[in-house]
Amino acid sequence: MFIDRARIFVQSGSGGDGMSSFRHEKFVPKGGPNGGDGGQGGNVVLVADRNVNTLVDFRYRRLFKAKPGGKGQGSNKFGRDADDLIIPVPVGTLVREETTGALMADLHEDGQTAIVAKGGRGGRGNYHFRTSANRAPTFAEKGEPGEERWLKLELKVLADVGLIGYPSVGKSSILRSVSAAEPEVAAYHFTTLNPILGVVTLSEMRSFVMADIPGLIEGAADGIGLGHDFLRHIERTKILIHVLDVSGSEERDPIEDFEKINKELSQYSERLSKKLQIVVANKIDLLESDEPMQRLQKYMDERHIEVYPVCAATGEGLPELMEYVWQVLDTYVEEPEQNTEEVVYKMEEKPDFEVSRDDDGAFVITGPRIERLVAMTNFNDDMSLRRFQRIWRYMELDKLLRKNGIEEGNTVRIYGMEFEYHQ
Structure with missing residues (x-):
């Protein structure tokens, strides 16, 4: 089961209470205050883990609560700091605060962390409140309460190559032919409702991850159909394989399909529209003449886009396509992410009162x-x-x-x- 969204409640630990106590020693008749401070409450920390693939675990557990800090003790002994609560999430997880919708973290690298609820500080013991006018304060601070909030988690699939195209153009068939992935393949629209990943292995030292993304329809940039679900998952792919049905078996023009999908990409994200695309002309076995292929080739040549005619059903043309994809990936230069720093959540600045x-x-x-x-x-x-x-x-x-x-x-x-x- 592939789950790419989840909603969880996080609560950090409260700080431990400070201690109010006094020295009680045999030869010190009026011992001063010696109450220790409380310990720091535990933070709630999300960490990107490459061994976690989906957000499915959060369907069964939604409450995450860190432990409080220990109470201060006499003789100026501090309370124990609570351990942080570590929550593993898949690489590629976006974390948003539910109330405001603000992006709190973008965990796109293995091991990257984000504090999403900061633990309360420990209360100060009565030792801190002694003054020349009050040498025996009887009070100590209580621990600071922890933070709590609902979070929305969204997963963006991380793959080297993304297969894009209208429903039923053959994306799932291509992934099935070149990898060990087993997406459902059938002659109806929207067979693939969730992203499916497959590892394409060309040799012992040459492999890459390819994602079969749910089919795109016109209006996706406005959220129509699978819309934003589709577009969100291809944002981080390095290159795109744009699959077209050159035979027109669905009574659609492959050039019009190409233009419509690229229009949706540009409306959703300028960066997405600039990704390198390799066009795959699928279903060449259904062609009755060379004219459709020649027309498509001419159109793509004018735009300096590589075209690979293939037949996913028989595997024709796929080995040459995968070799070319590897060559492109081998020389690929990663564009820097906008958010590359470790994210530590900071409370929104508000008026004092x-x-x-x-x-x-x-x-x-x-x-x-x-x-x-x-x-x-x-x-x-x-x-x-x-x-x-x-x-x-x-x-x-x-x-x-x-x-x-x-x-x-x-x-x-x-x-x-x-x-x-x-x-």
């Missing part, structure tokens, strides 16, 4: 700084609460709320917590 109103009239404050502060504050500790109030004033949130029309006694919500506003 935003104020909105809930349906019940409560004021809602959002923003990474204040949400992180609320999540990491222990509101059951008086000293920790006073520290929160000091930072609140430093952030000038009262001024922001008054600007938005808050009044005495109104409710304020931040990161799941509710507060009552008093000036």
Whole structure:
């Protein structure tokens, strides 16, 4: 089964809570704070693995959750950092955030990694909060929560050569003849609904991967038919073998087919339209005269495109075609990818604070700084609460709320917590 799309939920580990503790030694009557920091939560990391071929495993498991960091301990002992959660995906996987549709990673090389949910940092122990005015702080930070999000995974087949052409022109028959692949072959349209890969071996040291891509129809660049599914899979092939039915057995003109498909390629991607194409004139055994072949040859000569007449049913012309394809690949110079660096996901830059109103009239404050502060504050500790109030004033949130029309006694919500506003 070939699966080229998947939807998964990832959640990184929260940071471990910091420790509030004090030195308790026999000859140290008033030992100072010695609470250690919490450990870092585990990241969720996708890694491209050439041994993984499809996204089928994600149909049965969609939830991926990294472990939290360990809690800090006394004697300034740090909590243990959690291991990253490693998720293997096929080479050629695109990763998008479902909510925004933003591209988070383009994993096109074996071993390439992308952090898609960053683990929370560990909370600081009470040792960090000692001051000349407060030598015995009783509070410590809670661990920072991890990130969570839904992801969409899309797989682009990676092959050296892509077979393109209208349905039923003989692409599957060609792949079956020159490799060990066994695509279904039948006399009806859209026999191939998923990409099929085959390894073409010419000798012990000469081989390449060829992909039979689902048939293309007019309007594919606009998503009609198999549309974008087809076009997505041929973006990374090195060269294209454009298969035409020179016999016109489907009552179509091979030159018109060639022009229509190239129009779709150029509409979808300029880079795709510039890929080297080798034209294969298939079904020569059905020709009643030389005229159709001569007409096609003249058309392609004017455009400096190589034409190879073949008969996929008998294998005629295929050995010469495969030899030429190998020669082209052997001298092929790879165009640099637009995204060649390892991708580490970064949160979108947002304003420090935003104020909105809930349906019940409560004021809602959002923003990474204040949400992180609320999540990491222990509101059951008086000293920790006073520290929160000091930072609140430093952030000038009262001024922001008054600007938005808050009044005495109104409710304020931040990161799941509710507060009552008093000036």
